[in-house]
Amino acid sequence: MNALPDIASQACPDQPLPLDWVGMCGIALPVILAGQRQAARADAGVDLADGRARGIHMSRLYLALAALQQEELTPALLHRVLADFLASHSGLSRRANLALRLEALLERPALVSPLAGWKAYPLQLDACLDARGFHVELGLEIGYSSTCPCSAALARQLIQQRFATDFAGRTPDHAAVLAWIGSAQGIVATPHSQRSTARIRVRLAAGCTTLPVLELIEPLEAALGTALQTAVKRADEQAFALANGQNPMFCEDAARRLSRCLRTLPMLAGFQVRVEHAESLHAHDAVAESRWNWPGD
Template sequence: MRDVQNQTDARGIAIQRVGIKDAHLPFLIKTKDGGFQQVLARIRFTVSLPMEYKGTHMSRFLEILMPWSTKPLAEPEMEAMLEEALERLDAQSAEVELAFKYFIDKYAPVSGRRSILDLDCRFKGTKRRGEAMGFELGVDVPFTSLCPCSKEISAYGAHNQRSVCRVEVRFQPGEECIFIEDLAKLVEAQGSSPIYPLLKREDEKYVTEAAYENPKFVEDILRDTVLALRKLPGIAWFSLACENYESIHNHNAFAAHEEYVARP
Protein backbone atom coordinates (compact mmCIF):
# COMPACT_ATOMS: atom_id res chain seq x y z
CA MET A 1 0.00 0.00 0.00
CA ARG A 2 1.17 3.53 -0.73
CA ASP A 3 2.70 5.39 2.26
CA VAL A 4 0.95 8.77 2.03
CA GLN A 5 2.71 10.19 5.12
CA ASN A 6 6.11 9.78 3.47
CA GLN A 7 5.12 11.74 0.38
CA THR A 8 6.98 14.99 -0.22
CA ASP A 9 5.48 18.25 1.02
CA ALA A 10 6.45 21.40 -0.91
CA ARG A 11 5.33 24.08 1.59
CA GLY A 12 8.69 24.27 3.33
CA ILE A 13 7.39 24.18 6.92
CA ALA A 14 8.99 21.91 9.50
CA ILE A 15 6.60 21.06 12.37
CA GLN A 16 8.06 21.25 15.86
CA ARG A 17 5.64 18.82 17.52
CA VAL A 18 3.22 16.38 15.93
CA GLY A 19 1.77 13.21 17.37
CA ILE A 20 -0.98 12.04 19.71
CA LYS A 21 -2.71 13.70 22.66
CA ASP A 22 -5.13 12.46 25.34
CA ALA A 23 -4.31 8.80 24.84
CA HIS A 24 -4.97 6.78 28.01
CA LEU A 25 -2.98 3.73 29.09
CA PRO A 26 -2.13 2.01 32.38
CA PHE A 27 1.48 2.46 33.50
CA LEU A 28 3.60 1.16 36.37
CA ILE A 29 5.34 4.06 38.16
CA LYS A 30 8.44 3.22 40.18
CA THR A 31 8.06 4.02 43.89
CA LYS A 32 10.56 5.13 46.50
CA ASP A 33 10.51 1.73 48.24
CA GLY A 34 11.70 -0.07 45.11
CA GLY A 35 8.28 -1.28 43.99
CA PHE A 36 5.80 0.23 41.62
CA GLN A 37 2.29 1.69 41.59
CA GLN A 38 -0.17 1.11 38.75
CA VAL A 39 -1.71 4.32 37.45
CA LEU A 40 -3.92 5.40 34.57
CA ALA A 41 -1.97 7.95 32.52
CA ARG A 42 -3.18 10.59 30.09
CA ILE A 43 -0.49 10.84 27.42
CA ARG A 44 0.82 13.40 24.96
CA PHE A 45 3.51 11.98 22.68
CA THR A 46 5.07 14.01 19.86
CA VAL A 47 8.05 14.21 17.52
CA SER A 48 9.45 16.86 15.20
CA LEU A 49 8.55 16.49 11.52
CA PRO A 50 10.98 17.59 8.77
CA MET A 51 9.60 19.97 6.16
CA GLU A 52 9.96 17.43 3.37
CA TYR A 53 7.52 14.91 4.90
CA LYS A 54 3.77 15.26 4.50
CA GLY A 55 2.92 13.61 7.82
CA THR A 56 4.04 11.36 10.64
CA HIS A 57 2.86 7.80 11.34
CA MET A 58 0.35 8.12 14.19
CA SER A 59 0.00 4.36 14.74
CA ARG A 60 3.67 4.07 15.65
CA PHE A 61 3.23 6.19 18.77
CA LEU A 62 0.85 3.61 20.25
CA GLU A 63 3.07 0.78 19.05
CA ILE A 64 5.93 2.33 21.03
CA LEU A 65 3.85 3.04 24.13
CA MET A 66 2.07 -0.30 24.50
CA PRO A 67 5.08 -2.46 25.55
CA TRP A 68 6.28 0.19 28.01
CA SER A 69 2.90 0.25 29.74
CA THR A 70 3.70 -3.12 31.34
CA LYS A 71 7.17 -2.24 32.70
CA PRO A 72 7.98 -0.21 35.85
CA LEU A 73 8.69 3.31 34.62
CA ALA A 74 11.03 6.14 35.63
CA GLU A 75 13.58 8.33 33.81
CA PRO A 76 15.68 5.55 32.15
CA GLU A 77 12.61 3.89 30.67
CA MET A 78 11.23 7.20 29.39
CA GLU A 79 14.54 7.95 27.69
CA ALA A 80 14.50 4.53 26.01
CA MET A 81 10.92 5.22 24.87
CA LEU A 82 11.96 8.54 23.35
CA GLU A 83 15.03 7.02 21.70
CA GLU A 84 12.77 4.48 20.04
CA ALA A 85 10.50 7.27 18.80
CA LEU A 86 13.46 9.13 17.26
CA GLU A 87 14.52 6.04 15.36
CA ARG A 88 11.15 4.67 14.27
CA LEU A 89 9.75 8.06 13.24
CA ASP A 90 13.01 9.43 11.76
CA ALA A 91 12.78 12.54 13.96
CA GLN A 92 15.34 14.94 15.41
CA SER A 93 13.43 15.47 18.66
CA ALA A 94 10.72 13.72 20.66
CA GLU A 95 8.65 14.56 23.74
CA VAL A 96 6.35 12.52 25.95
CA GLU A 97 4.23 13.67 28.88
CA LEU A 98 2.33 11.37 31.25
CA ALA A 99 -0.27 12.86 33.62
CA PHE A 100 -1.63 10.55 36.33
CA LYS A 101 -3.01 10.20 39.84
CA TYR A 102 -0.45 8.92 42.32
CA PHE A 103 -1.35 7.77 45.82
CA ILE A 104 0.71 8.19 48.99
CA ASP A 105 0.12 6.95 52.52
CA LYS A 106 -0.86 9.50 55.15
CA TYR A 107 -1.03 8.83 58.89
CA ALA A 108 -3.21 10.99 61.12
CA PRO A 109 -1.04 13.02 63.53
CA VAL A 110 -2.55 11.76 66.82
CA SER A 111 -4.55 8.57 66.19
CA GLY A 112 -2.10 7.30 63.59
CA ARG A 113 -4.97 6.18 61.35
CA ARG A 114 -3.75 5.36 57.85
CA SER A 115 -5.39 6.83 54.75
CA ILE A 116 -4.41 7.40 51.14
CA LEU A 117 -3.95 10.84 49.58
CA ASP A 118 -4.19 11.27 45.80
CA LEU A 119 -1.76 13.60 44.01
CA ASP A 120 -1.95 14.90 40.45
CA CYS A 121 1.47 14.16 38.94
CA ARG A 122 3.26 14.59 35.63
CA PHE A 123 6.35 13.05 34.01
CA LYS A 124 7.73 14.91 31.00
CA GLY A 125 10.68 13.78 28.92
CA THR A 126 12.25 15.70 26.03
CA LYS A 127 15.05 14.31 23.90
CA ARG A 128 17.02 15.47 20.88
CA ARG A 129 18.96 13.02 18.76
CA GLY A 130 22.43 12.46 20.19
CA GLU A 131 21.67 14.29 23.47
CA ALA A 132 20.64 13.21 26.96
CA MET A 133 16.96 13.42 27.86
CA GLY A 134 15.63 16.39 29.77
CA PHE A 135 13.26 15.15 32.49
CA GLU A 136 10.67 17.17 34.40
CA LEU A 137 8.58 16.04 37.38
CA GLY A 138 5.36 17.83 38.27
CA VAL A 139 3.26 17.35 41.41
CA ASP A 140 0.20 19.23 42.73
CA VAL A 141 0.52 19.20 46.52
CA PRO A 142 -2.48 20.11 48.75
CA PHE A 143 -2.24 21.48 52.30
CA THR A 144 -3.96 23.90 54.71
CA SER A 145 -3.18 27.60 55.00
CA LEU A 146 -4.34 30.02 57.70
CA CYS A 147 -4.52 33.79 57.17
CA PRO A 148 -2.11 35.82 59.38
CA CYS A 149 -4.17 39.01 58.95
CA SER A 150 -7.38 37.28 60.04
CA LYS A 151 -5.64 35.90 63.12
CA GLU A 152 -4.16 39.30 64.00
CA ILE A 153 -7.38 41.33 63.78
CA SER A 154 -9.91 38.83 65.15
CA ALA A 155 -10.80 38.54 68.83
CA TYR A 156 -10.94 34.77 68.36
CA GLY A 157 -10.52 32.40 65.44
CA ALA A 158 -9.03 32.93 61.98
CA HIS A 159 -10.10 31.87 58.53
CA ASN A 160 -8.25 29.07 56.81
CA GLN A 161 -8.51 27.35 53.47
CA ARG A 162 -7.40 24.36 51.47
CA SER A 163 -4.44 25.29 49.30
CA VAL A 164 -2.44 23.66 46.51
CA CYS A 165 1.07 24.23 45.23
CA ARG A 166 1.73 23.10 41.66
CA VAL A 167 5.45 22.43 41.39
CA GLU A 168 7.62 21.39 38.43
CA VAL A 169 11.30 20.47 38.89
CA ARG A 170 14.25 19.64 36.65
CA PHE A 171 17.62 18.38 37.80
CA GLN A 172 21.12 18.76 36.39
CA PRO A 173 22.24 16.13 33.83
CA GLY A 174 23.47 13.05 35.65
CA GLU A 175 21.61 13.92 38.87
CA GLU A 176 18.75 11.71 40.01
CA CYS A 177 15.33 13.34 40.24
CA ILE A 178 13.57 13.51 43.60
CA PHE A 179 10.88 10.90 44.31
CA ILE A 180 7.24 11.98 44.20
CA GLU A 181 6.84 11.10 47.90
CA ASP A 182 9.77 13.30 48.95
CA LEU A 183 8.76 16.26 46.80
CA ALA A 184 5.22 16.15 48.18
CA LYS A 185 6.52 16.03 51.77
CA LEU A 186 8.87 18.97 51.16
CA VAL A 187 6.15 21.16 49.64
CA GLU A 188 3.36 20.41 52.11
CA ALA A 189 5.69 21.32 54.98
CA GLN A 190 5.67 24.92 53.71
CA GLY A 191 1.93 25.36 54.36
CA SER A 192 0.26 26.02 57.70
CA SER A 193 -0.53 22.31 58.12
CA PRO A 194 -0.66 19.12 56.04
CA ILE A 195 -4.05 17.72 55.09
CA TYR A 196 -5.25 14.16 55.70
CA PRO A 197 -8.06 12.21 54.02
CA LEU A 198 -9.01 10.62 57.37
CA LEU A 199 -9.05 12.40 60.73
CA LYS A 200 -10.57 11.41 64.07
CA ARG A 201 -11.65 14.11 66.54
CA GLU A 202 -8.30 14.21 68.33
CA ASP A 203 -6.55 14.58 64.95
CA GLU A 204 -8.86 17.39 63.83
CA LYS A 205 -8.14 19.28 67.04
CA TYR A 206 -4.40 18.87 66.49
CA VAL A 207 -4.49 19.96 62.83
CA THR A 208 -6.61 23.07 63.37
CA GLU A 209 -4.50 24.19 66.33
CA ALA A 210 -1.26 23.50 64.45
CA ALA A 211 -2.46 25.64 61.53
CA TYR A 212 -3.49 28.41 63.94
CA GLU A 213 0.03 28.49 65.37
CA ASN A 214 1.57 28.60 61.86
CA PRO A 215 -0.31 31.28 59.86
CA LYS A 216 0.90 31.98 56.30
CA PHE A 217 -0.11 34.14 53.37
CA VAL A 218 0.14 32.65 49.89
CA GLU A 219 3.27 34.80 49.49
CA ASP A 220 4.80 33.20 52.60
CA ILE A 221 4.10 29.72 51.28
CA LEU A 222 5.63 30.47 47.90
CA ARG A 223 8.77 32.09 49.35
CA ASP A 224 9.32 29.27 51.84
CA THR A 225 8.92 26.71 49.06
CA VAL A 226 11.43 28.57 46.87
CA LEU A 227 13.98 28.45 49.71
CA ALA A 228 13.34 24.74 50.29
CA LEU A 229 13.71 23.84 46.60
CA ARG A 230 16.94 25.80 46.22
CA LYS A 231 18.51 23.47 48.78
CA LEU A 232 17.81 20.29 46.82
CA PRO A 233 21.09 18.72 45.60
CA GLY A 234 21.38 18.85 41.81
CA ILE A 235 18.27 20.90 41.08
CA ALA A 236 18.53 22.97 37.87
CA TRP A 237 15.14 24.67 37.53
CA PHE A 238 11.75 24.82 39.19
CA SER A 239 8.36 26.43 38.70
CA LEU A 240 5.77 27.09 41.40
CA ALA A 241 2.15 28.18 41.36
CA CYS A 242 0.49 28.44 44.79
CA GLU A 243 -3.25 28.94 45.15
CA ASN A 244 -5.40 29.40 48.26
CA TYR A 245 -9.06 28.48 47.77
CA GLU A 246 -10.36 31.32 49.91
CA SER A 247 -13.07 30.58 52.49
CA ILE A 248 -14.34 34.16 52.96
CA HIS A 249 -13.93 35.53 49.42
CA ASN A 250 -15.41 34.62 46.06
CA HIS A 251 -11.93 34.53 44.55
CA ASN A 252 -8.64 32.77 45.24
CA ALA A 253 -5.26 34.10 46.35
CA PHE A 254 -2.45 33.24 43.94
CA ALA A 255 1.33 33.53 43.66
CA ALA A 256 3.77 32.08 41.10
CA HIS A 257 7.51 31.97 40.55
CA GLU A 258 10.09 30.11 38.47
CA GLU A 259 13.87 30.18 38.35
CA TYR A 260 17.03 28.49 37.17
CA VAL A 261 19.20 27.53 40.12
CA ALA A 262 22.80 28.74 39.82
CA ARG A 263 25.44 26.31 41.07
CA PRO A 264 28.76 27.42 42.61
Protein backbone atom coordinates (compact mmCIF):
# COMPACT_ATOMS: atom_id res chain seq x y z
CA MET A 1 0.00 0.00 0.00
CA ASN A 2 1.36 3.39 -0.94
CA ALA A 3 2.12 5.84 1.87
CA LEU A 4 -0.36 8.67 2.28
CA PRO A 5 0.97 12.04 1.12
CA ASP A 6 2.09 14.45 3.87
CA ILE A 7 2.01 17.89 2.27
CA ALA A 8 2.57 19.72 5.56
CA SER A 9 6.00 18.11 5.98
CA GLN A 10 7.19 19.44 2.63
CA ALA A 11 9.32 22.54 2.33
CA CYS A 12 7.63 25.93 2.02
CA PRO A 13 6.99 26.55 -1.69
CA ASP A 14 7.45 30.29 -1.27
CA GLN A 15 10.25 32.36 0.20
CA PRO A 16 10.98 31.01 3.72
CA LEU A 17 9.37 33.05 6.48
CA PRO A 18 8.82 32.21 10.19
CA LEU A 19 5.32 32.68 11.62
CA ASP A 20 4.45 33.97 15.09
CA TRP A 21 1.48 31.68 15.79
CA VAL A 22 -0.15 28.77 14.03
CA GLY A 23 -2.83 26.56 15.51
CA MET A 24 -6.52 26.02 16.11
CA CYS A 25 -9.20 28.16 17.77
CA GLY A 26 -12.50 27.24 19.37
CA ILE A 27 -11.75 23.58 20.13
CA ALA A 28 -14.56 22.11 22.27
CA LEU A 29 -13.40 19.97 25.19
CA PRO A 30 -14.29 19.19 28.81
CA VAL A 31 -11.97 20.29 31.61
CA ILE A 32 -12.05 19.85 35.38
CA LEU A 33 -12.13 22.98 37.52
CA ALA A 34 -12.99 23.18 41.23
CA GLY A 35 -13.76 19.46 41.13
CA GLN A 36 -16.41 19.88 38.42
CA ARG A 37 -16.34 18.95 34.77
CA GLN A 38 -16.83 22.11 32.71
CA ALA A 39 -17.35 22.74 29.02
CA ALA A 40 -14.50 24.80 27.58
CA ARG A 41 -13.24 26.20 24.30
CA ALA A 42 -9.52 26.04 23.62
CA ASP A 43 -7.14 27.94 21.35
CA ALA A 44 -3.97 25.89 20.90
CA GLY A 45 -0.93 26.90 18.89
CA VAL A 46 2.82 27.20 18.46
CA ASP A 47 5.08 29.49 16.54
CA LEU A 48 6.63 28.25 13.29
CA ALA A 49 10.22 29.24 13.96
CA ASP A 50 11.50 27.22 11.00
CA GLY A 51 10.49 29.46 8.14
CA ARG A 52 11.32 26.74 5.60
CA ALA A 53 8.62 24.39 6.92
CA ARG A 54 5.28 24.35 5.12
CA GLY A 55 3.23 24.03 8.31
CA ILE A 56 2.81 22.50 11.75
CA HIS A 57 1.18 19.22 12.81
CA MET A 58 -2.15 20.44 14.17
CA SER A 59 -3.41 16.96 14.98
CA ARG A 60 -0.55 16.57 17.47
CA LEU A 61 -1.72 19.66 19.35
CA TYR A 62 -5.29 18.38 19.33
CA LEU A 63 -4.30 15.01 20.76
CA ALA A 64 -2.16 16.61 23.48
CA LEU A 65 -5.25 18.44 24.78
CA ALA A 66 -6.69 15.10 25.91
CA ALA A 67 -4.64 15.41 29.12
CA LEU A 68 -6.89 18.31 30.20
CA GLN A 69 -9.85 15.93 30.49
CA GLN A 70 -8.20 13.65 33.01
CA GLU A 71 -7.32 15.80 36.01
CA GLU A 72 -7.92 19.13 37.75
CA LEU A 73 -6.65 22.18 35.91
CA THR A 74 -3.41 23.38 37.51
CA PRO A 75 -0.39 25.36 36.33
CA ALA A 76 1.60 22.09 36.32
CA LEU A 77 -0.91 20.43 34.00
CA LEU A 78 -0.91 23.42 31.65
CA HIS A 79 2.91 23.36 31.61
CA ARG A 80 2.89 19.67 30.76
CA VAL A 81 0.50 20.15 27.85
CA LEU A 82 2.55 23.02 26.44
CA ALA A 83 5.72 20.98 26.80
CA ASP A 84 4.01 18.25 24.77
CA PHE A 85 3.15 20.84 22.11
CA LEU A 86 6.83 21.71 21.76
CA ALA A 87 8.10 18.13 21.98
CA SER A 88 5.81 17.15 19.12
CA HIS A 89 7.20 20.06 17.07
CA SER A 90 10.88 19.66 17.82
CA GLY A 91 12.93 21.65 15.34
CA LEU A 92 9.87 23.59 14.16
CA SER A 93 8.67 25.60 17.15
CA ARG A 94 10.07 27.42 20.16
CA ARG A 95 6.95 28.84 21.78
CA ALA A 96 3.63 27.23 22.71
CA ASN A 97 0.39 28.89 23.74
CA LEU A 98 -2.89 27.64 25.13
CA ALA A 99 -6.04 29.65 25.91
CA LEU A 100 -9.12 28.18 27.61
CA ARG A 101 -12.49 29.92 27.84
CA LEU A 102 -15.17 28.60 30.17
CA GLU A 103 -17.57 29.54 32.93
CA ALA A 104 -16.71 28.65 36.50
CA LEU A 105 -20.02 27.51 37.98
CA LEU A 106 -19.92 28.09 41.73
CA GLU A 107 -22.58 27.75 44.41
CA ARG A 108 -22.93 30.98 46.38
CA PRO A 109 -24.83 31.48 49.65
CA ALA A 110 -27.50 34.11 50.21
CA LEU A 111 -26.67 37.06 52.46
CA VAL A 112 -28.93 36.18 55.40
CA SER A 113 -31.22 33.23 54.68
CA PRO A 114 -30.03 29.61 54.30
CA LEU A 115 -30.67 29.70 50.56
CA ALA A 116 -27.94 29.24 47.97
CA GLY A 117 -27.75 29.27 44.20
CA TRP A 118 -25.38 28.78 41.31
CA LYS A 119 -23.53 31.65 39.69
CA ALA A 120 -21.46 31.47 36.50
CA TYR A 121 -18.22 33.43 36.37
CA PRO A 122 -16.78 33.87 32.84
CA LEU A 123 -13.18 32.72 32.98
CA GLN A 124 -10.20 32.67 30.62
CA LEU A 125 -6.85 30.97 31.13
CA ASP A 126 -3.82 31.84 29.00
CA ALA A 127 -0.61 29.82 29.32
CA CYS A 128 2.65 30.32 27.44
CA LEU A 129 5.90 28.34 27.36
CA ASP A 130 9.01 29.56 25.56
CA ALA A 131 12.73 30.11 26.09
CA ARG A 132 12.00 32.82 28.67
CA GLY A 133 9.99 30.44 30.81
CA PHE A 134 6.40 29.54 31.64
CA HIS A 135 3.60 31.78 32.83
CA VAL A 136 -0.15 31.63 33.34
CA GLU A 137 -2.64 34.48 33.19
CA LEU A 138 -6.17 34.18 34.52
CA GLY A 139 -9.04 36.47 33.57
CA LEU A 140 -12.45 36.53 35.20
CA GLU A 141 -15.60 38.66 35.41
CA ILE A 142 -17.43 39.59 38.60
CA GLY A 143 -20.87 41.18 38.59
CA TYR A 144 -21.91 43.63 41.32
CA SER A 145 -24.28 46.50 42.05
CA SER A 146 -23.03 50.08 42.28
CA THR A 147 -24.97 52.92 43.87
CA CYS A 148 -23.99 56.39 42.66
CA PRO A 149 -22.64 58.53 45.56
CA CYS A 150 -23.74 61.74 43.84
CA SER A 151 -27.26 60.42 43.33
CA ALA A 152 -27.37 59.30 46.97
CA ALA A 153 -26.40 62.79 48.19
CA LEU A 154 -29.00 64.44 45.93
CA ALA A 155 -31.68 62.04 47.18
CA ARG A 156 -30.82 62.82 50.81
CA GLN A 157 -31.13 66.54 50.10
CA LEU A 158 -34.61 66.10 48.63
CA ILE A 159 -35.65 64.05 51.67
CA GLN A 160 -34.37 66.80 53.97
CA GLN A 161 -36.31 69.42 52.02
CA ARG A 162 -39.52 67.37 52.22
CA PHE A 163 -38.99 66.88 55.95
CA ALA A 164 -38.58 70.62 56.44
CA THR A 165 -41.78 71.25 54.46
CA ASP A 166 -43.89 68.57 56.15
CA PHE A 167 -42.88 69.57 59.68
CA ALA A 168 -42.63 73.33 59.18
CA GLY A 169 -43.73 75.26 62.26
CA ARG A 170 -43.97 72.31 64.61
CA THR A 171 -41.70 70.09 66.64
CA PRO A 172 -42.35 66.48 65.61
CA ASP A 173 -42.36 63.73 68.21
CA HIS A 174 -40.50 60.45 67.84
CA ALA A 175 -43.51 58.48 66.62
CA ALA A 176 -44.35 61.05 63.95
CA VAL A 177 -40.78 61.10 62.61
CA LEU A 178 -40.62 57.31 62.58
CA ALA A 179 -43.89 57.08 60.65
CA TRP A 180 -42.73 59.75 58.20
CA ILE A 181 -39.46 57.96 57.48
CA GLY A 182 -41.36 54.76 56.74
CA SER A 183 -43.80 56.39 54.33
CA ALA A 184 -43.56 56.97 50.60
CA GLN A 185 -44.44 60.58 51.32
CA GLY A 186 -41.29 61.01 53.36
CA ILE A 187 -38.74 59.15 51.24
CA VAL A 188 -39.46 61.08 48.06
CA ALA A 189 -36.21 60.17 46.26
CA THR A 190 -33.89 57.17 46.03
CA PRO A 191 -30.38 57.00 44.57
CA HIS A 192 -29.89 55.16 41.30
CA SER A 193 -27.90 51.92 41.12
CA GLN A 194 -26.72 49.86 38.20
CA ARG A 195 -25.49 46.37 37.47
CA SER A 196 -21.75 46.62 37.06
CA THR A 197 -18.94 44.36 35.89
CA ALA A 198 -15.35 44.01 37.02
CA ARG A 199 -13.01 42.39 34.50
CA ILE A 200 -9.90 41.15 36.27
CA ARG A 201 -6.79 39.75 34.62
CA VAL A 202 -3.94 38.46 36.75
CA ARG A 203 -0.56 36.87 36.14
CA LEU A 204 0.12 34.06 38.59
CA ALA A 205 3.32 34.06 40.59
CA ALA A 206 5.91 31.46 39.62
CA GLY A 207 5.35 29.34 42.73
CA CYS A 208 1.57 29.16 42.41
CA THR A 209 0.50 25.50 42.31
CA THR A 210 -3.26 25.95 41.83
CA LEU A 211 -5.61 28.06 39.73
CA PRO A 212 -6.92 30.32 42.51
CA VAL A 213 -10.39 31.01 41.13
CA LEU A 214 -12.31 30.97 44.40
CA GLU A 215 -9.32 32.54 46.17
CA LEU A 216 -9.72 35.51 43.82
CA ILE A 217 -13.49 35.74 43.71
CA GLU A 218 -14.17 35.75 47.44
CA PRO A 219 -11.86 38.62 48.51
CA LEU A 220 -12.78 40.67 45.44
CA GLU A 221 -16.51 40.31 46.10
CA ALA A 222 -15.90 41.18 49.75
CA ALA A 223 -13.96 44.30 48.70
CA LEU A 224 -16.86 45.45 46.53
CA GLY A 225 -19.49 44.61 49.15
CA THR A 226 -22.37 44.30 46.67
CA ALA A 227 -21.82 41.13 44.64
CA LEU A 228 -24.80 39.96 42.59
CA GLN A 229 -27.01 37.42 44.34
CA THR A 230 -28.70 34.17 43.32
CA ALA A 231 -31.63 32.79 45.35
CA VAL A 232 -32.99 35.33 47.86
CA LYS A 233 -35.75 35.86 50.40
CA ARG A 234 -36.99 39.31 51.41
CA ALA A 235 -34.49 39.36 54.27
CA ASP A 236 -31.68 38.86 51.74
CA GLU A 237 -33.07 41.61 49.53
CA GLN A 238 -33.17 43.97 52.51
CA ALA A 239 -29.59 43.03 53.39
CA PHE A 240 -28.61 43.75 49.78
CA ALA A 241 -30.29 47.17 49.99
CA LEU A 242 -28.29 47.83 53.16
CA ALA A 243 -25.06 46.76 51.44
CA ASN A 244 -25.75 49.14 48.57
CA GLY A 245 -26.47 51.97 50.99
CA GLN A 246 -23.22 51.34 52.84
CA ASN A 247 -21.13 50.97 49.69
CA PRO A 248 -21.90 53.86 47.31
CA MET A 249 -19.19 53.99 44.67
CA PHE A 250 -18.18 55.62 41.47
CA CYS A 251 -16.34 53.44 38.97
CA GLU A 252 -13.12 55.03 40.27
CA ASP A 253 -13.93 53.85 43.79
CA ALA A 254 -14.61 50.30 42.62
CA ALA A 255 -11.35 50.16 40.64
CA ARG A 256 -9.38 51.34 43.67
CA ARG A 257 -11.05 48.82 45.97
CA LEU A 258 -10.20 45.95 43.65
CA SER A 259 -6.66 47.19 43.04
CA ARG A 260 -5.93 47.45 46.77
CA CYS A 261 -7.34 43.97 47.34
CA LEU A 262 -5.33 42.37 44.53
CA ARG A 263 -2.08 43.89 45.80
CA THR A 264 -2.47 41.89 49.03
CA LEU A 265 -2.76 38.49 47.33
CA PRO A 266 0.60 36.65 47.41
CA MET A 267 -0.18 34.29 44.51
CA LEU A 268 -0.17 37.16 41.99
CA ALA A 269 2.76 38.63 40.09
CA GLY A 270 0.72 41.41 38.46
CA PHE A 271 -2.78 42.38 37.42
CA GLN A 272 -4.99 44.68 35.41
CA VAL A 273 -8.52 45.75 36.36
CA ARG A 274 -11.33 47.24 34.29
CA VAL A 275 -14.67 48.13 35.85
CA GLU A 276 -17.73 49.07 33.84
CA HIS A 277 -20.80 50.67 35.40
CA ALA A 278 -23.75 50.30 33.03
CA GLU A 279 -25.27 53.66 33.90
CA SER A 280 -28.97 53.82 34.74
CA LEU A 281 -28.89 57.63 34.43
CA HIS A 282 -26.96 57.83 31.14
CA ALA A 283 -27.07 55.85 27.91
CA HIS A 284 -23.31 55.29 28.16
CA ASP A 285 -21.10 53.39 30.60
CA ALA A 286 -18.69 54.71 33.20
CA VAL A 287 -15.32 52.92 33.06
CA ALA A 288 -12.12 52.90 35.13
CA GLU A 289 -8.92 50.86 34.81
CA SER A 290 -5.96 50.04 37.03
CA ARG A 291 -2.78 48.01 36.51
CA TRP A 292 0.12 46.86 38.62
CA ASN A 293 3.36 45.20 37.49
CA TRP A 294 1.81 44.36 34.15
CA PRO A 295 3.92 43.48 31.09
CA GLY A 296 4.33 46.53 28.88
CA ASP A 297 3.89 49.09 31.65
